[in-house]
Every structure is written in C-alpha cells, then in structure tokens.
Amino acid sequence: MDTVVKDTLQYRIALRNCGLINPENIDDYIAVKGYEALAVTLEQYTPKKVINIVKESHLRGRGGGGFPTGIKWELTAREQSDEKYIICNADEGDPGAFMDRSILEGDPHSVIEAMIIAGYAIGASKGYVYIRAEYPLAIDRLETAIKQAKSYGFLGNNIFDSNFSFDLELKLGAGAFVCGEETALINSLQGLRGEPTKKPPFPSVSGFRQKPTNVNNVETFANIPAIILKGSDWFNAIGTDHSKGTKVFALAGKINNVGLVEVPMGTTLRDIIYEIGGGIVDDKQFKAVQTGGPSGGVITEENLDTPIDYESIRNIGSMMGSGGMIVLDEDDDMVEISKFFLDFTQDESCGKCTPCRIGTKRLYEILERLTNMEGSPEDLDLLEELAQNVKDSSLCGLGQSAPNPILSTIDRFREEYEAYAYRTKRTTYAIDDNKCIGCTKCSRVCPVDCITGEVKQVHVINEANCIACGACYNACPVDAIIKP
Amino acid sequence: MAIKSLDALKAKQKEFKDQVSLRNEGTSSSDRIEVLVGLATCGFAVGADDTFIALEKKIKEDNINAKVTPVGCIGYCHREPTVQVNIPGQPPILYGDITEDKVTLLVDVVLKEQKILEEFYLEKTFDKAVL
Amino acid sequence: MTTIDLDYSTLDQTKLDDLTAYIDSLEHPEESLIHVLHRAQKLFGYIPYNVQFFVAKTLKIGAARVNGVVSFYSFFNEQKPGKYTISVCMGTACYVRGAEKVLQKLLEKLEINKGDVTEDGLFSVKDVRCIGACGLAPVVTVGEKVYGHATEDMALDIIDKYRGDLDGN
Numbered sequence: 001m002d003t004v005v006k007d008t009l010q011y012r013i014a015l016r017n018c019g020l021i022n023p024e025n026i027d028d029y030i031a032v033k034g035y036e037a038l039a040v041t042l043e044q045y046t047p048k049k050v051i052n053i054v055k056e057s058h059l060r061g062r063g064g065g066g067f068p069t070g071i072k073w074e075l076t077a078r079e080q081s082d083e084k085y086i087i088c089n090a091d092e093g094d095p096g097a098f099m100d101r102s103i104l105e106g107d108p109h110s111v112i113e114a115m116i117i118a119g120y121a122i123g124a125s126k127g128y129v130y131i132r133a134e135y136p137l138a139i140d141r142l143e144t145a146i147k148q149a150k151s152y153g154f155l156g157n158n159i160f161d162s163n164f165s166f167d168l169e170l171k172l173g174a175g176a177f178v179c180g181e182e183t184a185l186i187n188s189l190q191g192l193r194g195e196p197t198k199k200p201p202f203p204s205v206s207g208f209r210q211k212p213t214n215v216n217n218v219e220t221f222a223n224i225p226a227i228i229l230k231g232s233d234w235f236n237a238i239g240t241d242h243s244k245g246t247k248v249f250a251l252a253g254k255i256n257n258v259g260l261v262e263v264p265m266g267t268t269l270r271d272i273i274y275e276i277g278g279g280i281v282d283d284k285q286f287k288a289v290q291t292g293g294p295s296g297g298v299i300t301e302e303n304l305d306t307p308i309d310y311e312s313i314r315n316i317g318s319m320m321g322s323g324g325m326i327v328l329d330e331d332d333d334m335v336e337i338s339k340f341f342l343d344f345t346q347d348e349s350c351g352k353c354t355p356c357r358i359g360t361k362r363l364y365e366i367l368e369r370l371t372n373m374e375g376s377p378e379d380l381d382l383l384e385e386l387a388q389n390v391k392d393s394s395l396c397g398l399g400q401s402a403p404n405p406i407l408s409t410i411d412r413f414r415e416e417y418e419a420y421a422y423r424t425k426r427t428t429y430a431i432d433d434n435k436c437i438g439c440t441k442c443s444r445v446c447p448v449d450c451i452t453g454e455v456k457q458v459h460v461i462n463e464a465n466c467i468a469c470g471a472c473y474n475a476c477p478v479d480a481i482i483k484p
Numbered sequence: 485m486a487i488k489s490l491d492a493l494k495a496k497q498k499e500f501k502d503q504v505s506l507r508n509e510g511t512s513s514s515d516r517i518e519v520l521v522g523l524a525t526c527g528f529a530v531g532a533d534d535t536f537i538a539l540e541k542k543i544k545e546d547n548i549n550a551k552v553t554p555v556g557c558i559g560y561c562h563r564e565p566t567v568q569v570n571i572p573g574q575p576p577i578l579y580g581d582i583t584e585d586k587v588t589l590l591v592d593v594v595l596k597e598q599k600i601l602e603e604f605y606l607e608k609t610f611d612k613a614v615l
Numbered sequence: 616m617t618t619i620d621l622d623y624s625t626l627d628q629t630k631l632d633d634l635t636a637y638i639d640s641l642e643h644p645e646e647s648l649i650h651v652l653h654r655a656q657k658l659f660g661y662i663p664y665n666v667q668f669f670v671a672k673t674l675k676i677g678a679a680r681v682n683g684v685v686s687f688y689s690f691f692n693e694q695k696p697g698k699y700t701i702s703v704c705m706g707t708a709c710y711v712r713g714a715e716k717v718l719q720k721l722l723e724k725l726e727i728n729k730g731d732v733t734e735d736g737l738f739s740v741k742d743v744r745c746i747g748a749c750g751l752a753p754v755v756t757v758g759e760k761v762y763g764h765a766t767e768d769m770a771l772d773i774i775d776k777y778r779g780d781l782d783g784n
C-alpha cells in the first residue's frame with residue numbers, strides 16, 4: 001500500500017499534536033515528548049540560556065505584531081521585581097479565525113508547558129490564560145489539562161525537584177474585541193472595563209498588578225517546546241530571512257478546503273489557496289483574500305505569488321494578523337466587505353478616545369450612505385481623509401488599524417467605490433441578448449414574474465420589479481444572465 | 485503521582501511507544517486497532533460526538549479488538565467528522581465525512597475487511613515536526 | 616420605560632447563596648468581578664440591576680463600577696433573554712457565506728428585532744462574533760448546540776424544532 005503522506009506544502013509545528021493525541025489525557029501528550037522540554041529546561045538550562053535559545057530561534061509573536069519573542073522575554077526578565085506574570089493571550093478576537101481555539105482544544109498541554117518554561121525564563125511564578133468566553137470547549141479542556149499537570153507536579157511547587165514553582169489560572173473574557181490588545185487585556189484581567197492604556201509603560205515594565213508582565217499569544221507558546229527540544233538551528237532552517245518557522249492560517253470564506261493549515265513562512269498565497277485550499281468554491285473567479293481581520297486588508301491576484309512573511313505581506317498592502325484568511329470570490333462586493341469590518345470596529349471601539357469612537361462611526365456612515373446609493377464622489381475623498389486621520393490619532397491598535405480595510409479596498413477596487421459614489425452601480429439582474437437562447441427557464445423561476453419573452457426569443461428583465469434574488473442567474477443554462 | 489525527573493518522564497514516555505508508533509507509522513507490537521475521532525468545536529457541530537458513540541457501540545457489538553480515542557481537530561474542517569484509522573501493520577488512514585450513519589460501513593469495510601473506503605478517503609497533506 | 620429595581624430580596628435566595636459562596640471562595644474577589652458576573656449570568660440567565668447591586672454590595676465595591684463592567688462586555692445581558700437564544704454568527708467567515716440572510720429570516724419569522732424577545736418569551740435572536748467553527752459557516756447556535764452550514768430553511772426548522780420541544784415532542 002502507498003504511504004498516505006504525499007509531498008506536502010504543510011509543515012506543522014504549532015499544530016504538531018492536533019488531531020493526533022487525546023487532549024484530555026496528559027499521558028497522550030507525554031507520549032509525544034510532552035513536558036520533556038520543561039524537564040530539560042529545569043534540569044539543564046539557566047533562565048538566561050532559555051532566553052538565548054528563544055532569541056536565536058528568531059521566533060516572532062504570532063498574535064499579529066510579530067515582535068521577537070526572545071527579546072520580549074529578555075525585557076521582562078531584566079526587570080527587578082518580587083512578582084512577575086506570564087499571560088497567554090487566548091482572546092482570538094479576529095472574527096473568522098480559529099487557530100488558537102484549535103490548539104487549545106487539540107493540544108492544551110503544549111501551551112501550558114510553554115508558559116511554565118516562560119515563567120522560569122523571566123522569573124515569574126504565576127501565569128494566567130485569558131480566554132474568550134465564547135470558547136466553552138477550549139475552556140473545559142484547559143481546565144482539565146491544568147488539573148492533570150498539577151497532579152503530575154508540572155504545576156505547583158518545586159517542579160521537577162527544582163527550586164522553581166509556578167501556578168496557572170484561567171481567566172475569562174466577556175466578549176470585547178479590544179481585550180485582545182495587551183493593555184486592555186490586563187485591565188480586564190483585573191476585573192475592570194477592558195480599555196487600553198497608553199504605552200509606555202509597556203507590560204514588561206508595569207503590567208498586571210503593576211508588575212512586569214509578559215504577554216504572548218497561544219500559537220507563539222505552542223512553538224516553544226519544539227524549539228527547546230529541537231534547537232534554534234532547526235527552527236532557523238524553516239522560513240524566510242526575517243520570519244522563521246511556520247504560520248498557522250485559518251482558511252475560510254469561498255474556498256473549497258476550509259480548515260486549518262500550517263505552512264513555513266515564505267509559502268505563497270497561491271499555494272495556500274489553490275494547492276492546499278483546493279481553489280474557489282464552484283470554480284468561481286478568485287477576487288481577493290482578506291488577511292489580518294478587521295485590522296488588515298485585501299490581497300489580489302497580482303500578489304498571489306509573493307512569498308508570505310511579516311514584511312512582504314505589509315509590502316503588498318495587508319498584514320499577517322493572527323492568521324485569519326478569508327477568501328473572496330467574484331460575487332463579493334468590496335464596499336460591503338469594508339462596511340462589514342467598519343461595523344465591527346465601530347461597535348467594538350471601547351470609546352476611550354475620540355478619533356476612534358467618532359471616527360469609525362463616521363466612516364461606517366459614509367460607507368452606508370454609499371451602499372444605499374445616497375453618496376456622492378466627494379464621499380470618497382472624505383473617506384480617505386478621515387481614514388488617515390483615525391489611523392494617525394487613535395490611542396491603541398484597534399483605532400490605528402480600523403481604517404485599513406477601507407484604505408486597502410479603495411486602493412485595489414476603486415471602481416467599485418465609484419460605482420456607488422456616482423450611483424452607476426446596477427442593483428438588478430439583466431440578460432445578455434447575445435447569449436440568451438430563449439429557453440424560458442429564467443422566467444419560470446423568477447419569484448416576481450418580472451422576466452418576459454417568447455420561447456426561442458431573447459428574454460428581458462423588467463428592472464423595476466427585479467428583487468435581485470439571483471434565481472434566474474442560477475437557472476440559466478448558457479450564462480446569459482448578468483449580475484449586478 | 486508526581487514526575488520528578490527527566491529520567492522518570494522518559495520512563496513514562498516509553499510506556500506509550502506502541503501508541504505513538506501506531507499513530508505515526510502504523511506499527512505496533514500489539515494487534516489492537518485504534519480509531520481517532522476528531523472531537524473539537526467544528527466536529528461537534530456536525531455530529532462527531534454521535535459518530536464517536538456509534539463507533540464505540542459497533543466495535544463492542546462486533547467484538548473487534550479496537551479502541552476509540554477522542555482527539556482534537558486535525559484541520560480538515562470541510563470534511564468533518566474526520567476519523568483516523570490506525571491498523572497495526574498498515575499506514576494510518578484518514579477518512580472524512582464520517583457521520584453516524586457511515587459508522588457501520590466504516591467498521592465493516594475498514595476495520596473488518598481491512599480495505600480502504602475510497603469514497604471517504606482523505607489525503608493527508610501535511611508533515612509535522614517530530615520532537 | 617424600565618424602572619430601576621435595586622431590591623434583591625425578591626431574587627431566589629438559593630441562587631444568591633450560591634453567588635455569595637462563590638465570592639467567598641475567591642482569593643481576589645474584586646479582581647474577579649468578571650468571573651462573578653459570569654457566575655451570576657449562569658444562575659439568573661441575565662444580570663438585571665438588582666443582581667448587579669447585590670454583586671456590588673457583596674464585593675464591597677461601587678454599583679457604578681459593576682454596571683460599567685456589565686455594560687462594557689457584550690457577553691453580559693442586562694435584559695432577560697428568551698427561553699431559547701438563537702445566536703447567528705456574524706464573523707467574517709459566516710458573513711461572506713451568507714449569515715446575514717439567515718439572521719434576517721429568523722427575525723422576519725419571529726417578528727422581532729435583533730436583541731429583542733418574542734412576545735411569548737420563547738425566543739431571542741442575537742448576532743455573535745466568531746465562535747470558532749468558521750469551517751462550517753454560516754453557523755447558528757442555540758445554547759450549546761451548534762448548527763453548521765445554516766440556510767434560511769434551516770433557520771425555520773430550528774424555530775419549529777424548539778417550539779416542538781416545548782409542546783413535549
């Protein structure tokens with residue numbers, strides 16, 4: 001029998017155990033060398049050595065920012081304090097992304113192990129996982145995993161008979177996107193409204209309970225045990241010059257193989273979408289792929305062959321974000337898409353600063369005016385000007401990046417904005433007289449009987465009555481129906 | 485009981501040698517089959533929990549030397565529920581769309597006759613870091 | 616108009632006792648306000664003013680602080696929801712796969728607005744942000760039950776199903 005693994009584009013580090021071990025049984029994790037990185041760390045390495053390994057691996061934060069993890073650990077380690085904290089950011093706020101959930105549901109111990117290692121490296125004895133309340137299964141499995149780790153002595157006092165002690169607690173979010181931002185997260189962790197605070201001071205200096213605090217994302221942590229055991233050279237051999245290792249993406253939208261993928265940095269979007277993702281649903285035309293969620297932008301056909309890493313993806317007008325990847329096809333209206341994101345950000349703005357609170361609302365209103373066909377060409381200038389303004393003067397990353405979906409789509413799809421602004425956008429279906437063969441199929445399915453025509457004659461849609469249901473489009477055997 | 489040293493941890497690891505090699509390469513010193521069922525949010529949403537229960541029941545009824553293990557999401561959300569069948573001596577094979585009603589077929593064809601169920605066969609398209 | 620009712624003596628005493636015991640068990644009760652509120656919502660189904668007031672009293676913090684937190688986080692309901700809350704995911708993946716239509720169908724059929732409760736108190740409909748099952752977009756949930764690949768027809772079936780459950784079917 002042939003082996004089942006073909007030449008693959010995917011290489012899984014963070015997801016190495018997902019779907020292959022029982023997440024509710026710590027022995028399954030131990031069986032695949034779980035907690036060995038922790039044992040090696042505590043028996044053989046100094047905290048400094050651990051930090052060096054992580055630094056030399058060039059691992060960068062997978063939560064979106066891409067900040068070098070080793071340097072972050074070093075910054076927190078060098079602070080003098082009686083208490084320090086390790087926080088795992090499991091808020092996964094990008095709506096349409098599920099990387100972190102899958103790791104927590106499939107391999108919770110890898111995150112726990114990494115947090116203990118990080119605690120040792122920076123000198124913290126207490127860790128918190130801040131997890132969104134919308135993930136009940138992940139919460140359950142983490143709770144089980146923490147209990148089991150305690151019973152094996154991996155959490156608690158004198159872990160592996162060393163002098164090091166560490167404890168871990170779960171803290172729930174309550175449905176606020178901004179709480180993914182680390183200073184807001186810390187406020188929320190203290191039982192307050194999740195409003196961001198000005199940086200500096202950075203959490204590494206003054207964070208949870210005003211003590212030095214290190215915040216890392218779930219996927220960042222999931223890489224750590226592998227790096228400790230396999231070494232930084234191994235990790236450096238994967239990826240591009242400035243972005244090492246792999247990235248997990250959640251592929252969704254109009255793509256056939258919706259799911260989780262983990263690829264080396266430097267993989268092209270074309271490989272991700274067509275080779276791994278199996279292409280666009282119903283063989284429709286690819287239009288764009290949206291990355292970076294509400295803070296990101298769209299990437300179009302001409303950039304599909306760019307090897308993706310933190311820098312290159314910025315150069316082509318989007319951002320890595322946490323790994324959400326929404327594939328859009330010919331049917332998607334880019335103005336509607338940016339309206340969708342602005343609706344999200346104006347709703348999630350915490351309201352602390354005016355540019356973001358008011359600005360995102362205004363941006364949303366302009367988009368709404370446009371899509372209601374009540375806009376004007378001046379609205380486009382207004383949109384761009386205001387977008388820039390909000391970007392430049394907002395306090396935190398939410399406001400600073402909220403206009404990105406608009407700026408990116410207006411750059412690539414200006415004609416779609418113009419069609420609304422000049423009110424030339426058709427909103428009803430039409431029939432191409434050159435293609436229609438007069439089969440009558442469309443007129444039979446139209447729910448409002450607005451298609452007329454004799455058999456074998458060209459049919460016509462009465463646009464005044466068309467409700468744009470699309471039934472005729474699906475019925476026509478010769479693709480003679482033109483979409484709005 | 486607590487594990488207090490790297491050596492003790494490695495001793496514990498050894499106990500599961502067969503389990504790991506069966507899942508990774510399909511080799512084991514025992515002839516017990518293992519079926520992994522993806523039970524994560526996406527799987528639950530399409531009835532993977534029913535698949536799990538039905539598998540356990542059918543295996544028991546038919547007296548097959550096999551155990552069913554819940555695992556997390558392997559990433560093929562478009563083909564949930566997914567099931568990986570590990571038969572000693574054969575490479576592990578992944579199947580997609582194994583809803584409760586496909587369980588009898590899966591057990592009869594894959595576990596008993598030890599044939600591949602082409603229709604639901606899912607090509608595994610990744611390599612992973614082995615620590 | 617809603618009148619502000621701060622009288623918690625009308626609340627179920629066993630539930631209040633449960634909440635008090637939970638608060639007493641906490642190491643840092645004040646810091647754990649969000650957890651306390653999660654607990655309260657689980658017990659009462661929502662967090663009306665009198666529950667907020669009770670929480671404030673028991674934690675010895677200001678009621679305004681409690682209300683500030685309750686109103687900040689969208690997970691907490693201040694209004695009593697329906698017996699069944701139908702949640703439609705409006706995350707990006709679900710949105711591009713047509714979640715809006717499913718949501719509209721539900722609202723239309725139940726003749727309510729988003730966030731409101733049907734007259735019989737049976738249903739409320741809300742939109743939620745990604746529940747992490749984007750692979751099955753669009754996704755609708757009722758309680759813990761997740762419905763993947765939701766369509767307008769499925770939305771109607773879901774309503775019928777829960778109506779049916781109530782009739783003892």
Ligand SMILES: Cc1cc2nc3c(=O)[nH]c(=O)nc-3n(C[C@H](O)[C@H](O)[C@H](O)COP(=O)(O)O)c2cc1C
Binds near residue numbers: 067
């Ligand atoms: C509005 C906003 C939302 C964010 N949401 C998340 C999130 O959901 N998960 C996450 O890990 N990081 C999120 N971040 C980034 C965090 O602030 C922080 O940079 C990250 O947790 C650091 O971890 P890393 O270095 O391991 O990536 C968000 C940032 C902003 C500005």
Ligand code: SF4
Binds near residue numbers: 195357399
């Ligand atoms: S930018 Fe927006 S989310 Fe951030 S602090 Fe200002 S108002 Fe709050």
Ligand code: SF4
Binds near residue numbers: 429445446450469
């Ligand atoms: S889109 Fe619908 S309403 Fe319009 S012509 Fe076609 S079938 Fe009729």
Ligand code: SF4
Binds near residue numbers: 436458459477
């Ligand atoms: S279905 Fe197409 S070919 Fe047939 S009558 Fe309508 S437009 Fe013409």
Ligand code: FES
Binds near residue numbers: 095744748
């Ligand atoms: S966007 Fe709906 S479940 Fe993720």
